[in-house]
Amino acid sequence: MNKILRLLLAALLSACWAAVAVARPASATLASGYVLTSSAVTLPAELSALATGRRIQYLSTSITGAATTATGLVLTPRTGKNNRVVAWAHGTTGLADQCAPSANQAVFWPEARIAVAELLSRGWTVAATDYPGLGTAGAHPYLVGASEARAIIDSVKAARNLDAALSTQYVIDGHSQGGQGALFANQIASSYDGNLVLRGTSAIAPVSNTDVIVPYIPGTPEQGYLVMALYGLNAVDPGVQPLSVLAAPAKAKLPVLATGCLNEILLAYRDLTAEQLVVGGVVPDAVLAKFAQYDNPAQTAPSAPILIVQGTADTAVPYDVTAGVLVPQLQAYSQPVRFEAIQDATHDTSVIESADLVADWIATRFA
Structure with missing residues (x-):
């Protein structure tokens, strides 16, 4: 089942659960x-x-x-x-x-x-x-x-x-x-x-x-983890925008997040310099604060x-x-x-x- 169908199914399930919650007392909800x-x-x-x-x-x-x-x-x-x-x-x-x-x-x-x-x-x-x-x-x-x-x-x-x-x-x-x-x-x-x-x-x-570790990741073989972590933050906090943090060469490799898993992601980003990974080669302090908050x-x-x-x-x-x-x-x-x-x-x-x-x-x- 592809992602679109799963999203539709999730929406249908949510609607069903909402209907059940209305029909039954709160103690009976799933x-x-x-x-x-x-x-x-x-x-x-x-x-x-x-x-x-x-x-x-x-x-x-x-x-x-x-x-x-x-x-x-x-x-x-x-x-x-x-x-x-x-x-x-x-x-x-x-x-x-x-x-x-x-x-x-x-x-x-x-x-x-x-x-x-x-x-x-x-x-x-x-x-x-x-x-x-x-x-x-x-x-x-x-x-x-x-x-x-x-x-x-x-x-x-x-x-x-x-x-x-x-x-x-x-x-x-x-x-x-x-x-x-x-x-x-x-x-x-x-x-x-x-x-x-x-x-x-x-x-x-x-x-x-993570706020201590992240500043040292750009330019290292482990920097694929940082790309994933930015999108992890974005999943719960839309104020974190990966596209505003990542540099152009890193953005060009983003399709690997959807087509690959860990090893493919690490390989895709392994050889980028710090400046090729994030704008200016440095992760902004505001993003570091979000890492500290959530991670x-x-x-x-x-x-x-x-x-x-x-x-x-x-x-x-x-x-x-x-x-x-x-x-x-x-x-x-x-x-x-x-x-x-x-x-x-x-x-x-x-x-x-x-x-x-x-x-x-x-x-x-x-x-």
Whole structure:
């Protein structure tokens, strides 16, 4: 189904929900986590022996509280199921619908498969959101933490709506974009997750302090992330206009956002100079302030213990920002924060090398 048809369907669904809300008392309206569709799915080979999977479309809420939809996977262990739930929050895949991991195994990254396989091997059901706008109508609010957080928590609600035997206890495990979203989810859990009980959050190489990082991105091989992040802001704040920030050579490459996913986007923008990426080679202070507003976790208190994992050789999320800035920010609150540095690990290998460590930590949280 193409984007136009999805937009029409979304509009029709919104009209139907509005009609239902008029016809029934507010308490009877569809709640976040409500499963709209559910179908069996073929999992990557690394996971198919461990779990059965269903691809779902479910209700979530936007950062304004409006109804929105998201897709994702619910993975159920074939053996040893113990009714606990772990929400897996994936790293960056792209902005377009074809970049939804639940529908495109090519962007269900190898490191994510290893991490999820370890979770399944412990008997935990895994709820893995795509986030809004990846596989559903509307733009993807990339790196907007409050959007990711709601979709993550609502994926757990959706999993429980499919399987009433699942416990109300859950843990969140995320990488990169997902690590950032996991931290935001921890911040809102006590007011948003209803009768669920968040036991802890693991965040591997989480994006943070974007206003500190962004000024150094133009002219580097990582600058495709910045282009995506500008459009992520624009999805929730029309005051951020990417076309006024990007230079002409960068604008010429914008079609890749619709036709490609992460690797194609990074490749397209890799060799531009700073001046070819953004006007004057510098991201405006007003835009940096928006990054800080929407993308930076640790602005409010977490509600459950936190594990932070960071590779020392990470070039996408700098080690010094995580270790030297984010961790102290989190430690200023009352919840316990454990920090684990993975020596010489990159952005992706930190996930692989910490899979056992993270799962062991989650097990202690459930215990």
